[in-house]
Structure formats: structure tokens, C-alpha cells
Amino acid sequence: MRPATLLRCAALALLVSFLLAPQRFAPLFAPLTQYGAPPIYDQGNLLSLALAHLGTVCLAAAASTLLAVTLGILVTRESGREFLPLSRTLVNIGQTFPPVAVLAVTVPLVGFGERPTLIALFAYGLLPIFENTIVGLQTCPPAVLEAASGMGMSARQRLFKVELPLAMPLILEGVRLSLVINVGTATIGSTVAAKGLGEVIIAGLLSNNTAFILQGGLVTGLMAILLYDGMAAFERRLLRSVRIE
């Protein structure tokens, strides 16, 4: 086993054991607390918070992927070319508009809870997927596309049999980037009462408990790293199965 794989397994083991039995790590965090405050977050189950966090991120990423890839396909077709600047502007706004501001705007519209967070993450995650989809589709070798049409593939067959498989590595990279960014960003959802690891950090900030802040941060960070690596491994396997190396 390579050292990198070993390190990943160790990180996963650490994350899982902490989430399953956080109290066992209490001695480690105790020095960070003052006046006998609890060293381990005790206002909710860490495991269920982590799962809710992950669920929110994945749901948002799924929606971003669906829209960004569809949009990317549409604006690279002959008929949709003129919508490219407009779509790019919209997606860029999604990225530049701070997620906190999105929360502020959406809470009055959809109320507190998961929904404003999902909307913020969805908008924030569009850009990398959209841009990568476009680059992937636009950089298919012209001779290959010409051959595909010359062989008698319809526009649809060409898209699904040739263009998308060739663009797949870049699209997946975009999805991975978007996912990882959003694992961190999702912590702000707790300011509008979405269930997630942000809750732990905010509780730490409110009660001046460094141990809570550190726990929330570490769990989030570990999840982001492992998710990134997991996605990369999944991509390699998927690409090998469609044989793009």
C-alpha cells in the first residue's frame, strides 16, 4: 500500500471513530476549554450533523451539476451559441454573489432551515462545473467530431457517444471542485438554522469554546479532503471503465 493511501485510510478511520464515539477524544480537547466547559460538543449528535451536512452539500451539487451540464451542452450547440455570454454572466453572478448574501436574500422568501442553504450552495457551485463542461466540449478534436458526423451519427448520438465521453474528465473535475468548495461553505448554513457542522463552530464562537470551534473545523476539513480523494478515485475508475486515460 502506498503511503498516500495509508494516510487516507488513517484519516478516514480517525473521522469515523471521532463521529461514532466523540467522548473518547474528550481528553484531547479538554486543555482547550475553560471553566469546566464541555470539551466535546454536546448539544446534538455529531454523526447526524455530519451526515446532514454532507447530504445538503451533495443535494446542492447534484442540482448544480444537472443545471450546469445541461446549460453547458446547450450553449455549445450551434443553435444555443448566442446564449453563451448570457449564461456565463448568470453563472458568474452565482459565484461572485457571496453565499452569506444569498442567505440574507432568500430567508425572507423561503424561510429558515435547509432551503436557503441549498439555494446558496447551488448557486455557488455552478461556475466550476459550467466552465469545465464548456471547455471539455469545446476541446474535442475537430477531426473526431467530423468523423462522427461523417460516419452518420445524428447530433444526439454524437453528443452522447463522442462529445460527452471525451469531455467527462473535465466535467467530473468541475463537480469535484464544486463539491469540495461547498463542504466548507455549507457551514454558514447554520446561521439560518440548517442542520450541519456549522452549528458546532457557531456554538463554540458563542460560548467562547475553542474545542467546539476546532471540532467543527476539523471534521469539516477532513470531510472535504476525503471527499476530494474519494471523488478522484471514483473518477479514475469511471474513466477506466469508459477507457479514457
Add this chain to the structure above:
Amino acid sequence: MITVENLSKVYDGTTVVDAVSMVIEKNTTTVIVGTSGSGKSTLLRMINRLVEPTGGRVLIEGRDTREEPAHLLRRRIGYAIQGHGLFPHRTVAENIGTVPQLLGWSAARIQARVEELLQVFQLDPKAYADAMPHELSGGQQQRVGVARALAAEPAVLLMDEPFGALDPIIRAKAQEDLLEIRRRFGTTIVLVTHDMDEAFHLGDRVAVMSGGRLLQYDRPARLLTQPADPFVARMTGMGDRAMRLLSLTTAGEAALPGRGSGPAVTASASLREALSELVWQGADSAQVVDADGTARGHLTLDAILRHGRPS
């Protein structure tokens, strides 16, 4: 038979192909030559409707090509291009099987056809069927590209500078393969090139294009002896036209009866090669023999030279 009637293509007011009419006979190789920008590729691509004509029409076996959707038409017409355009994410076998798969052939039939074609192109199916395109040499990729174009047994094969990216030795081999394909499958081949030697070597008929117009469409020998236009004469080359003419006749075709003396020349060699051999050997006559060595007749220097001027 392909009938091209008054075919034109205009892009933003610029006429790229200007009212071209020609009849391409079945089971022949027609080569379209011209400088870059002469409209030769556009003309070829209008035959399978990769480019839609602005005016005129194309009939294949008497049927207007606009009668069916373009992508269905293209499945019946082989198409090979420069730089082969193989699908990088598919194996050699899958690449070759592209059109049969689109046509819904059974897996067994596709596999049998792929193996047959790999053998025709001297690629061992066991070693190459599951290889990826990037694992092949340039010459092998080009052969797979042509095999893919032939997979669904098309009656017509269109080729756009198919050998342009190959080095001279592999190129000569690919040209021999193409002649063999026509003999074997009876395919009607239309090939675009800017290489006059290639045109003369492969073409039963050669079409010379310039500025979107078809200047002359004729047998190669007539392009040399009766050029319709000064441009055609320039294209075919004034300096070595006698040698070009000699290269169009084989020793077997020109052989005189009776056993001669001097060096042996194979019947399939061109008169140009036979002349070269005589000059090299310092002889004034040669024996013409078949590939297996049986005598076919003889050639004299005079007889050869007579073939090198307009009769």
C-alpha cells in the same frame, strides 16, 4: 454511379464551388485535385451532405441525396479523412464497428466484419482488436480509419486527403492498399488530394479544380496530352509530362510479342520504371515477365519512348 448536377456552394457571398457537374462511374476511382481553396473538399463534402449545397443536386444510383435525412445517407457512404479522426475512447474494434453498430447489425456480424477488415489491412485481430487508437503507429491509425469507413460495405467511399499525414513509404503502401480495396470490394472511390502524383497513380479519372470551378475531368493521360486550360497544364507539370505519361502505362500493357534480350522487367511495372531500368543497365531492350517469372514479351527503348508522347 454518382451524378453531380450543377452543384454550387456560396458562403457569405463567396462562391466556393461554382456549378460543378460530373458523372462518377461505378467501381472507379475518381481523384479531385486542386490547390488549397479550390473548393475540392467542399465538393466532396457536399456528396455526403456534410456541407449542404446552395444550388444543384447530387444523385447516387439515380436517387437524390436529399430524399433521406443526412445522417442516414452518411451511413451508406464511407468517409475517411486526413488525421483519421479515430474515437480516442474506443478500441480499434469498436471504432471499426461504428457504422454497423449505428445500423443495428448483430454483435456476431459486427465482430466477423471487424476481423475480416483487420485482416485485409494486415492487422492481426488478436493483437489489435482491443488496442486503443493511441497505441497504434500513424500508418496503422490511418488503416483503421479506412477500415472504419468501409465497415458497413458502402458502395461509395469518400476520402479527404486520407494519406496527407503519412511519410512517403507508408503512403505508398496505403495507396497500394486502396487499389486492392477497389479490386476486392468493387467500391466507387472519390478521393481529394493536392498531390498530382497521387492523383495520377490512383485515379481512373482526375478532376482538376481551381477557384471553385471544375476545369477538366478526364482520364489522366488526356490531362497530359490535351489539357483543357493552362492551369491544368501547370498543375500536371510541364517539365516531366513525358515521364508522367510513361508512368500511366504498365510494361505488360505495352509489351511486344516475342522473347527479347536484356534485363527482366515485371509486367506490373510502369514504363517509367522500365525506362529507368534500361537507362541504369545501359541496355536498349528488356524482357517482360510476370511476377512468377514466365515470359510475357519484350520491350525496346523505341517502343517505350513512343508511349511518352501524344499519339
